Amino acid sequence: MSDVAYKRILLKISGEALSGARGNGIDVETIGKICDEIKIIVDMGVEVSIVVGGGNFWRGKYGHQMERTTSDYMGMLATTINGLALQDALEARDIHTRLQTAIEMRQIAEPYIKRKAIKHLERGRVVIFACGTGNPYFSTDTGAALRAAEMDAEVILLAKTIDGVYSADPKIDPNAVKYDEITYLDILNKDLKVMDSTATSLCRDNNIPLIVFGINEPDNIVKIIKGERIGTIVK
Numbered sequence: 001m002s003d004v005a006y007k008r009i010l011l012k013i014s015g016e017a018l019s020g021a022r023g024n025g026i027d028v029e030t031i032g033k034i035c036d037e038i039k040i041i042v043d044m045g046v047e048v049s050i051v052v053g054g055g056n057f058w059r060g061k062y063g064h065q066m067e068r069t070t071s072d073y074m075g076m077l078a079t080t081i082n083g084l085a086l087q088d089a090l091e092a093r094d095i096h097t098r099l100q101t102a103i104e105m106r107q108i109a110e111p112y113i114k115r116k117a118i119k120h121l122e123r124g125r126v127v128i129f130a131c132g133t134g135n136p137y138f139s140t141d142t143g144a145a146l147r148a149a150e151m152d153a154e155v156i157l158l159a160k161t162i163d164g165v166y167s168a169d170p171k172i173d174p175n176a177v178k179y180d181e182i183t184y185l186d187i188l189n190k191d192l193k194v195m196d197s198t199a200t201s202l203c204r205d206n207n208i209p210l211i212v213f214g215i216n217e218p219d220n221i222v223k224i225i226k227g228e229r230i231g232t233i234v235k
Helices: 028-043 068-091 114-122 140-151 184-190 197-205 220-225
Strands: 008-013 047-052 097-101 126-130 155-160 210-214 232-234
Touching: 008 028, 008 140, 028 047, 028 068, 028 220, 047 068, 047 114, 047 140, 068 097, 068 126, 097 114, 114 126, 114 140, 140 155, 140 197, 155 220, 184 197, 210 220
Parallel strands: 008 047, 008 155, 047 126, 097 126, 155 210
Antiparallel strands: 210 232
16 A cells, blocks of 8 residues: 555546547446456455446536426436446456445345445445435536545546646647646636536535546556556646
8 A cells, every 4th residue: 555645535526537539428448447447446454435427418508498397407417327337347357346326226236324334335345426416506516526425535536538627628729727726615616617616616625636638548546556657637
């Protein structure tokens, strides 16, 4: 364990990151590469929990003509599909994994129980949290911040399709400036679209550092665990 910068982490993976170049659905090769990195850090002794999004199947904007609660619950079901896919890929790599959902689905996953999740981590199992907080009007980013606080994670690794935090969307604005380090207060004041304001405030209030990095670069997760400066650090 002496060669790792963090002993217990929470990895937040967006649904879009699981779709690879396809842009929607699940790309098996992309999930496999992510799970290969997770296996390396688990073998290094790191305790890993994961919160997964569902944007590769369903986003709130798709349901703009629907009642908000219904649309949000559909998004929670999408995160469960992604959680099952991650669990399957991890177990194919001989990593003991538990999927816990904030909405009970006993036939396919454990209901979320904090003490049980912590016990799984202490026993070297990867724990995947699906369904966000289990409540409409709250994003999976907020779910990640909440679970990180409950699990006493040392850091949140926020895996995105871009390689850090920028002053604007670099896909739209070629003059966007990348930050190597930034504070949560600056993110709120500048209205940077890193996490939603509820998640950002929750991380800030609980002093949980956040590392935003590009999931498409090989070995980024392993490099961060080894202490390399990758992406943007938010404190």
